[in-house]
Amino acid sequence: MSSKPQPLIQVENMIHSYVMAGETMTILKGLSFTIEHGEFVAIIGPSGSGKSTLMNMLGCLDVANEGDYYLDGQEIRKLSDNKLAQIRNEKIGFIFQNFNLLPKLSAVENVELPLIYRGVSHRERREIARNALIRVGLEERIDHRPAELSGGQQQRVAIARALAGTPPILLADEPTGALDSKTGKEVLQMIKELNEQGHTIILITHDLEIAEQAKRIIRIQDGSLVEDRRIAR
Numbered sequence: 001m002s003s004k005p006q007p008l009i010q011v012e013n014m015i016h017s018y019v020m021a022g023e024t025m026t027i028l029k030g031l032s033f034t035i036e037h038g039e040f041v042a043i044i045g046p047s048g049s050g051k052s053t054l055m056n057m058l059g060c061l062d063v064a065n066e067g068d069y070y071l072d073g074q075e076i077r078k079l080s081d082n083k084l085a086q087i088r089n090e091k092i093g094f095i096f097q098n099f100n101l102l103p104k105l106s107a108v109e110n111v112e113l114p115l116i117y118r119g120v121s122h123r124e125r126r127e128i129a130r131n132a133l134i135r136v137g138l139e140e141r142i143d144h145r146p147a148e149l150s151g152g153q154q155q156r157v158a159i160a161r162a163l164a165g166t167p168p169i170l171l172a173d174e175p176t177g178a179l180d181s182k183t184g185k186e187v188l189q190m191i192k193e194l195n196e197q198g199h200t201i202i203l204i205t206h207d208l209e210i211a212e213q214a215k216r217i218i219r220i221q222d223g224s225l226v227e228d229r230r231i232a233r
Helices: 051-058 081-091 107-117 122-135 151-164 181-196
Strands: 009-020 023-035 040-044 066-071 092-095 169-173 200-205 216-221 224-230
Touching: 009 051, 023 051, 023 066, 023 224, 040 051, 051 169, 051 200, 081 092, 092 151, 107 122, 107 151, 122 151, 151 181, 169 181, 181 200
Parallel strands: 040 200, 040 216, 092 169, 169 200
Antiparallel strands: 009 023, 009 066, 216 224
């Protein structure tokens, strides 16, 4: 009898607090959940709910005070900053609301950035970056700088950058927040298609309509997990 495969993400009693003006503020209050390979999960909550702090923990941008976080079987909380940076580069593709593109670099140069940090050769990373841009429909915009692209095109560059390193997780923080509704729907459709191709997607949002495009919703309120439901299709 084969053993059950371990989850991609396992969070156990995650607690995070900080001291401000002599008072302890607890942001995450004992969160526990798992995310399997290939899931499309939306984490939703209002401003101040703790969802952005949770995103930082899941993305290895910060480490919780208490509790355990296992990513692909590896315990995260005890790792060094250098090791966390390596995990971010290899295992997580970030898609941000404001794109976070470098304005002086072309689309293909922006997409190459994570590969530079991995030490990939110029010829190989250029080919990977071009293919990633083709994949998101930007083959005609490869040499354009961000200022020469629409908001939707900039977000596609950001998605291509996230894809270039073939990470197991795509972490999207309000990816449609800076876009008009039509372009936002196009980007969201692209994210859904990436999930259908096997990518694990974690989508952070405050918008229930967007969250319901996922296959599962985790709702955070006042630092606690108040709902975890799967959406029937």
